[in-house]
Amino acid sequence: xxxxxxxxxxxxxxxxxxxPKKDRMIKLNTNENxxxxxxxxxxxxxxxDLERLRLYPxxxxxxxxSALAERYGLNKDQIFVGVGSDDVLAMAFLTFFNSDxxxxxxxxxxxxxxxxxxxxxxxxxRPALDEQFRIRKEDYDQENGGVIFPNPNAPTSLALGIRxxxxxxxxxxxxxxxxxxxxxxxxxxxALPLIEKYDNLLVVQTFSKSRSMAGMRIGYAMGNPVLIKxxxxxxxxxxxxxxNLPSLILGTEAVKDEAYFQETVGxxxxxxxxxxxxxxxxxxxYPEPSANFIFATRPGTDAKTxxxxxxxxxxxxxxxDAPRISQYLRITIGTDEQMEAFFRFLxxxxxx
Amino acid sequence: xxxxxxxxxxxxxxxxxxxPKKDRMIKLNTNENxxxxxxxxxxxxxxxDLERLRLYPxxxxxxxxSALAERYGLNKDQIFVGVGSDDVLAMAFLTFFNSDxxxxxxxxxxxxxxxxxxxxxxxxxRPALDEQFRIRKEDYDQENGGVIFPNPNAPTSLALGIRxxxxxxxxxxxxxxxxxxxxxxxxxxxALPLIEKYDNLLVVQTFSKSRSMAGMRIGYAMGNPVLIKxxxxxxxxxxxxxxNLPSLILGTEAVKDEAYFQETVGxxxxxxxxxxxxxxxxxxxYPEPSANFIFATRPGTDAKTxxxxxxxxxxxxxxxDAPRISQYLRITIGTDEQMEAFFRFLxxxxxx
Numbered sequence: 001x002x003x004x005x006x007x008x009x010x011x012x013x014x015x016x017x018x019x020p021k022k023d024r025m026i027k028l029n030t031n032e033n034x035x036x037x038x039x040x041x042x043x044x045x046x047x048x049d050l051e052r053l054r055l056y057p058x059x060x061x062x063x064x065x066s067a068l069a070e071r072y073g074l075n076k077d078q079i080f081v082g083v084g085s086d087d088v089l090a091m092a093f094l095t096f097f098n099s100d101x102x103x104x105x106x107x108x109x110x111x112x113x114x115x116x117x118x119x120x121x122x123x124x125x126r127p128a129l130d131e132q133f134r135i136r137k138e139d140y141d142q143e144n145g146g147v148i149f150p151n152p153n154a155p156t157s158l159a160l161g162i163r164x165x166x167x168x169x170x171x172x173x174x175x176x177x178x179x180x181x182x183x184x185x186x187x188x189x190x191a192l193p194l195i196e197k198y199d200n201l202l203v204v205q206t207f208s209k210s211r212s213m214a215g216m217r218i219g220y221a222m223g224n225p226v227l228i229k230x231x232x233x234x235x236x237x238x239x240x241x242x243x244n245l246p247s248l249i250l251g252t253e254a255v256k257d258e259a260y261f262q263e264t265v266g267x268x269x270x271x272x273x274x275x276x277x278x279x280x281x282x283x284x285x286y287p288e289p290s291a292n293f294i295f296a297t298r299p300g301t302d303a304k305t306x307x308x309x310x311x312x313x314x315x316x317x318x319x320x321d322a323p324r325i326s327q328y329l330r331i332t333i334g335t336d337e338q339m340e341a342f343f344r345f346l347x348x349x350x351x352x
Numbered sequence: 353x354x355x356x357x358x359x360x361x362x363x364x365x366x367x368x369x370x371x372p373k374k375d376r377m378i379k380l381n382t383n384e385n386x387x388x389x390x391x392x393x394x395x396x397x398x399x400x401d402l403e404r405l406r407l408y409p410x411x412x413x414x415x416x417x418s419a420l421a422e423r424y425g426l427n428k429d430q431i432f433v434g435v436g437s438d439d440v441l442a443m444a445f446l447t448f449f450n451s452d453x454x455x456x457x458x459x460x461x462x463x464x465x466x467x468x469x470x471x472x473x474x475x476x477x478r479p480a481l482d483e484q485f486r487i488r489k490e491d492y493d494q495e496n497g498g499v500i501f502p503n504p505n506a507p508t509s510l511a512l513g514i515r516x517x518x519x520x521x522x523x524x525x526x527x528x529x530x531x532x533x534x535x536x537x538x539x540x541x542x543a544l545p546l547i548e549k550y551d552n553l554l555v556v557q558t559f560s561k562s563r564s565m566a567g568m569r570i571g572y573a574m575g576n577p578v579l580i581k582x583x584x585x586x587x588x589x590x591x592x593x594x595x596n597l598p599s600l601i602l603g604t605e606a607v608k609d610e611a612y613f614q615e616t617v618g619x620x621x622x623x624x625x626x627x628x629x630x631x632x633x634x635x636x637x638y639p640e641p642s643a644n645f646i647f648a649t650r651p652g653t654d655a656k657t658x659x660x661x662x663x664x665x666x667x668x669x670x671x672x673d674a675p676r677i678s679q680y681l682r683i684t685i686g687t688d689e690q691m692e693a694f695f696r697f698l699x700x701x702x703x704x
Contacts, residue, residue, distance in 0.1 A: 237468075
């Protein structure tokens with residue numbers, strides 16, 4: 001081994017979900033939106049003044065922050081934007097979780113939390129979800145250096161009631177509590193109004209799901225101005241200009257079209273209701289879904305075998321080879337046509 | 353103070369250079385390219401399939417990495433891409449500088465190096481440039497945890513000869529040596545061919561200067577596959593999808609147009625030659641510039657007063673209120689017309 005290799009940071013490389021590049025496939029594996037971005041985004045792209053690319057973008061991302069402030073009825077100093085909610089969350093870990101006490105997050109949850117904690121050497125504990133995959137709020141009633149959980153949770157799709165969310169925040173006022181609401185637009189109740197009451201609350205959302213812009217990489221955090229300033233200070237000390245010109249312009253356009261947003265989110269929720277019924281008829285069970293995916297299992301059907309069989313047919317869902325969830329599949333809600341193809345295959349596979 | 357405030361990471365907030373938004377101004381303060389991006393970029397933007405924005409972008413950024421590999425005659429596994437060279441450099445610090453020994457970089461150099469080192473708690477030493485602002489290669493002949501320097505250096509614009517660069521690399525084979533070549537296309541000799549000879553060398557470049565794409569946020573690192581894999585491992589553990597779809601598509605288009613690149617870089621170098629002569633005639637001195645800016649001083653003329661006077665006329669240059677360089681101005685090379693306006697003001701101001 002070369003001497004310099006000794007000082008390379010050791011990480012467990014995260015393996016991103018499959019991004020197969022087949023022409024004809026049904027992609028229900030990464031919780032993307034089956035509908036494209038708002039029509040105004042296309043027009044904005046065509047009219048973008050590309051000469052401006054020679055200049056650095058606005059480091060304050062004012063255009064986008066202003067659009068979000070208007071949409072959510074906040075002040076601009078209550079909003080932080082970043083390169084996807086992964087960037088926003090990682091920045092929040094780096095900014096807020098500097099205690100010697102462990103931060104807390106559920107044992108079954110978004111897999112990046114433990115990765116960022118390891119990367120920044122933040123100690124953590126992972127209270128177990130209960131048998132029905134519910135977050136037990138009492139578990140967050142212990143000494144800690146911070147709390148983070150998604151609501152709805154992933155990959156379970158299960159939402160925690162807003163009273164329980166508030167209870168967790170209220171009982172942890174000495175640390176920062178982050179509620180990761182990547183999927184909140186599809187169900188559950190947002191903790192956003194609580195940022196006025198609790199100055200230790202940070203609510204994180206994303207353009208990747210309900211706003212059909214996973215390819216644009218935009219996430220945002222909302223909280224009291226002290227929290228937002230602390231994150232911006234850390235961000236500016238890293239890389240002042242993280243949001244490129246197309247993100248600012250096209251992201252803003254996406255926020256403005258509320259009607260399209262409501263329409264597409266509504267369609268996905270309707271498709272989800274039909275998918276729930278059909279899964280039930282086929283003998284699957286699942287925690288009550290509040291996100292744009294269903295986490296389903298079927299007694300007598302091996303999840304991994306089914307996952308592989310679906311893949312053979314170019315139907316991609318997500319399988320996690322992990323304790324407690326290895327008999328489940330996470331199925332993203334696609335269009336009605338995509339779900340029809342998925343169910344046709346299931347009926348054939350299960351001989352129903 | 354609230355209890356949670358105690359665990360907020362303390363940073364010295366970096367203040368980005370002024371980005372004034374005046375209609376009529378001459379902006380020679382942030383080393384941007386006065387020419388817009390390659391014409392193909394505009395066409396690519398107009399034809400971009402925006403429906404694809406609903407999907408996550410390719411985490412391997414294969415399109416862009418392939419274009420860079422072809423341009424530089426490298427393999428794809430020798431190239432890492434990130435959100436501007438700031439992102440690439442910060443990732444390199446985090447990945448490679450994990451020794452207890454101090455890393456080394458010049459006392460007068462890019463201001464972010466010390467900020468990242470502080471952020472990641474990396475110890476550092478800053479050998480002083482000599483009286484002519486030259487890097488003294490002997491200073492890098494001491495025990496260290498890594499070496500980084502820009503070539504050409506900023507804000508001096510002075511290049512280090514390739515033999516001296518190689519000497520520094522050769523004498524530091526137990527650590528990673530990063531040569532930050534943000535400005536190399538405007539002058540000086542790239543260390544890139546040396547990556548085949550030295551596996552501890554990382555060469556970092558950017559689209560923000562010679563490729564007229566500061567607004568796009570694209571930077572890249574080139575080195576042996578072990579280094580590139582280590583950086584990708586750390587990057588994937590942070591945020592797998594940092595490069596958005598427009599970056600991949602428009603960045604690729606910019607790399608492909610070699611003729612436009614050569615033409616605009618050539619024009620900037622010619623304008624720089626004329627600016628040098630004219631500054632000399634006006635009594636300024638400067639280290640021999642190899643970047644798209646000149647670092648100039650004039651005996652008997654206070655730099656800060658001149659800086660303010662220029663600003664009054666909406667001509668923006670960069671002034672650093674720091675030891676040893678507080679009588680210098682960093683003047684970005686603009687178009688001939690912009691430089692003409694700048695010099696007309698100078699002649700008037702100096703009564704020449």
